[in-house]
Amino acid sequence: xxxxxxxxxxxxxxxxxxxxxxxxxxxxxxxxxxxxxxxxxxxxxxxxxxxxxxxxxxxxxxxxxxxxxxxxxxxxxxxxxxxxxxxxxxxxxxxxxxxxxxxxxxxxxxxxxxxxxxxxxxxxxxxxxxxxxxxxxxxxxxxxxxxxxxxxxxxxxxxxxxxxxxxxxxxxxxxxxxxxxxxxxxxxxxxxxxxxxxxxxxxxxxxxxxxxxxxxxxxxxxxxxxxxxxxxxxxxxxxxxxxxxxxxxxxxxxxxxxx
Ligand code: SF4
Numbered sequence: 001x002x003x004x005x006x007x008x009x010x011x012x013x014x015x016x017x018x019x020x021x022x023x024x025x026x027x028x029x030x031x032x033x034x035x036x037x038x039x040x041x042x043x044x045x046x047x048x049x050x051x052x053x054x055x056x057x058x059x060x061x062x063x064x065x066x067x068x069x070x071x072x073x074x075x076x077x078x079x080x081x082x083x084x085x086x087x088x089x090x091x092x093x094x095x096x097x098x099x100x101x102x103x104x105x106x107x108x109x110x111x112x113x114x115x116x117x118x119x120x121x122x123x124x125x126x127x128x129x130x131x132x133x134x135x136x137x138x139x140x141x142x143x144x145x146x147x148x149x150x151x152x153x154x155x156x157x158x159x160x161x162x163x164x165x166x167x168x169x170x171x172x173x174x175x176x177x178x179x180x181x182x183x184x185x186x187x188x189x190x191x192x193x194x195x196x197x198x199x200x201x202x203x204x205x206x207x208x209x210x211x212x213x214x215x216x217x218x219x220x221x222x223x224x225x226x227x228x229x230x231x232x233x234x235x236x237x238x239x240x241x242x243x244x245x246x247x248x249x250x251x252x253x254x255x256x257x258x259x
Contacts, residue, residue, distance in 0.1 A: 014070030020069065021079045029090045036057060038066050039166040043193050087122060092126045117144075124147075132148050136148060148180045149218075150173040150189060152170060152174070174211060177189075193223060194221055217255070
């Protein structure tokens with residue numbers, strides 16, 4: 001039977017790792033303190049494809065039953081103590097979600113990791129399809145200028161249920177992001193993978209309008225799916241959408257990154 005993504009609030013099975021903090025091939029430092037992700041995105045999720053390819057998980061069902069790295073905080077303390085030069089910034093997460101919907105243990109560990117890093121003077125950037133916790137606004141606990149991001153590729157809940165079945169609703173993500181913005185925190189809308197009209201007809205301007213308060217927008221197309229990219233019309237579509245993002249960001253004084 002197929003796992004129901006996002007369904008569990010039960011304690012997670014733990015795994016042990018030998019290392020935690022690393023520099024990714026993308027050039028920035030990351031922490032991935034969970035194996036798997038109950039959001040179960042079907043774009044497909046690149047982290048899922050890699051975990052399956054390398055034999056770390058068997059299949060989609062196993063991916064949707066995340067396992068927390070039980071020794072993550074211990075490892076982080078050891079690794080920070082050993083480093084002669086600390087990274088300026090650490091990203092959570094590249095291969096899982098730090099505020100996974102319905103997984104309070106994951107969120108609690110993410111907060112503890114960010115707290116540890118901030119108290120060493122290391123900024124964090126976080127990206128989630130869950131709800132960013134209100135605690136992140138607490139400057140005594142999180143003194144650095146962290147960046148708080150949500151993934152947002154649509155406002156259509158039917159689309160979300162099909163493609164991001166275990167994730168939080170779009171409205172919940174936006175509310176949590178706005179709360180951090182109103183508390184003076186830096187915020188980011190990560191619009192990737194943006195669907196082509198062959199997958200979903202929608203207006204990008206309507207999505208941007210919902211997050212016009214953010215400091216930063218990242219926009220990119222849809223990769224790793226055979227339904228996108230072969231048609232030259234897709235490239236033209238993404239050029240037009242990039243222009244929409246660029247114009248919107250210029251009008252609203254928002255930093256903008258286009259892939
Ligand atoms: S939220 Fe991210 S890590 Fe989790 S399944 Fe979706 S794409 Fe993969």
